[in-house]
Amino acid sequence: MKSPRKFLFFISMETRRRRHTVVIGYYSFFAVLMIFRILFRGGPDTYAHLLPLTFYASAILGGLTINGPVRPFSHWQRNIRDGSAYNSNPRKMQWITLFRGEPLRTERYDEHDIAMRDHAHYLAYAALRWITILFVLFGAVVIIDWPPPRVAQFLLFLSVPFCIVFFSLPQAIILWTEPDLDPDPEEQPPQTVIRVVP
Amino acid sequence: MRRTTVLGLNMERRSSRRRLVVAVYLFLAACIAAGWFADRLHVSGMLVFWAAWYSSLFILGGYGARGLIKPFTGKGPRDLPMPSNLVELQLRVTGALDRPDGSEYRNDEREIQRRDSVHYQAYQGLMLLVAAIWLLASWAIHPPSFVSARLMLVLVNFLALPAVVLGFTLPQAILLWTEPDLAPDPEDENPMVVAG
Numbered sequence: 001m002k003s004p005r006k007f008l009f010f011i012s013m014e015t016r017r018r019r020h021t022v023v024i025g026y027y028s029f030f031a032v033l034m035i036f037r038i039l040f041r042g043g044p045d046t047y048a049h050l051l052p053l054t055f056y057a058s059a060i061l062g063g064l065t066i067n068g069p070v071r072p073f074s075h076w077q078r079n080i081r082d083g084s085a086y087n088s089n090p091r092k093m094q095w096i097t098l099f100r101g102e103p104l105r106t107e108r109y110d111e112h113d114i115a116m117r118d119h120a121h122y123l124a125y126a127a128l129r130w131i132t133i134l135f136v137l138f139g140a141v142v143i144i145d146w147p148p149p150r151v152a153q154f155l156l157f158l159s160v161p162f163c164i165v166f167f168s169l170p171q172a173i174i175l176w177t178e179p180d181l182d183p184d185p186e187e188q189p190p191q192t193v194i195r196v197v198p
Numbered sequence: 199m200r201r202t203t204v205l206g207l208n209m210e211r212r213s214s215r216r217r218l219v220v221a222v223y224l225f226l227a228a229c230i231a232a233g234w235f236a237d238r239l240h241v242s243g244m245l246v247f248w249a250a251w252y253s254s255l256f257i258l259g260g261y262g263a264r265g266l267i268k269p270f271t272g273k274g275p276r277d278l279p280m281p282s283n284l285v286e287l288q289l290r291v292t293g294a295l296d297r298p299d300g301s302e303y304r305n306d307e308r309e310i311q312r313r314d315s316v317h318y319q320a321y322q323g324l325m326l327l328v329a330a331i332w333l334l335a336s337w338a339i340h341p342p343s344f345v346s347a348r349l350m351l352v353l354v355n356f357l358a359l360p361a362v363v364l365g366f367t368l369p370q371a372i373l374l375w376t377e378p379d380l381a382p383d384p385e386d387e388n389p390m391v392v393a394g
Contacts, residue, residue, distance in 0.1 A: 052336050055329065064325075074322070118314030121321045125369065126270075129261070132362060136247050144241065151240075152351045155358065156335055163332055170321065 058167035258370035
């Protein structure tokens with residue numbers, strides 16, 4: 001995984017086990033948040049306030065933004081020139097670099113990166129397709145006799161977990177399936193070239 | 199692609215496939231409009247969903263063993279399709295007709311790469327639509343001063359079913375729209391005449 005960042009909130013992302021932990025923790029956090037919101041904050045009505053959080057939280061994993069361990073999806077086919085990798089003002093990118101504490105990687109994406117991105121989106125699409133089919137088949141039987149305000153409330157209730165998964169599933173698949181990152185050559189211990197034999 | 203005809207129409211040319219895609223979406227848009235004016239898609243929404251699903255299965259293909267596009271999973275049908283004539287039925291009963299060759303449904307590297315690429319493009323397009331629905335739903339919770347929450351909910355209900363319809367058909371539509379004209383079958387070409 002050619003990630004611009006090897007750390008996510010001080011969590012190392014170099015090993016697959018760490019990335020699995022991050023993905024599980026990400027979805028567990030939202031599951032617990034939804035349960036608490038329902039149980040202790042007045043019911044499903046106030047639960048829908050989680051909706052705006054779903055998009056912004058997906059930026060944690062990357063893909064949709066320049067933040068996060070997964071590189072931005074839409075820039076995987078852009079031309080990268082002179083540091084303006086994200087088609088932004090280079091001076092602005094310098095400030096972002098200073099804020100993040102490490103420079104943004106500007107090398108072009110290779111075929112493996114693009115194939116990995118596309119395959120993750122295919123898997124996410126297929127999974128969400130089945131979820132939608134099951135909901136329409138079984139959910140319609142339940143809500144068909146409901147009045148429209150209750151239907152709207154139910155759709156708002158379901159939109160939160162759907163948006164949580166929809167905005168983050170490709171990134172989660174990439175983080176879950178990529179192997180351990182190769183160690184940085186600069187960090188490897190120097191190899192002994194000359195061996196002194198007494 | 200696996201099949202080259204649908205409803206008796208030849209789909210080897212890209213222009214024919216594009217007309218098919220436009221026709222499918224016009225049909226589904228008409229169903230949505232009719233359902234909206236009938237009962238605000240309350241019950242008719244299910245009929246639109248079935249129309250989109252069957253269009254995806256039997257016309258466009260991809261998700262299923264039928265349709266123009268090979269199954270995205272690369273797997274053939276579990277059961278043999280219904281025999282199209284009595285001769286085929288008799289051959290099948292006697293065991294002379296074997297199951298379809300699995301290699302017919304297997305995707306090669308180029309098809310897998312195209313499959314994944316169109317799914318990425320469809321996902322990005324649907325993300326814009328889902329983001330719009332998300333924004334409308336957020337405004338329904340905290341409506342701005344210039345619009346009412348009820349209108350936001352109406353718009354959410356209006357956009358949700360088209361999003362589902364696009365979700366079932368968009369990757370296949372992109373694939374059928376962008377694939378070049380199919381090369382003619384070499385067996386159908388006139389044999390070379392060797393001068394004696």
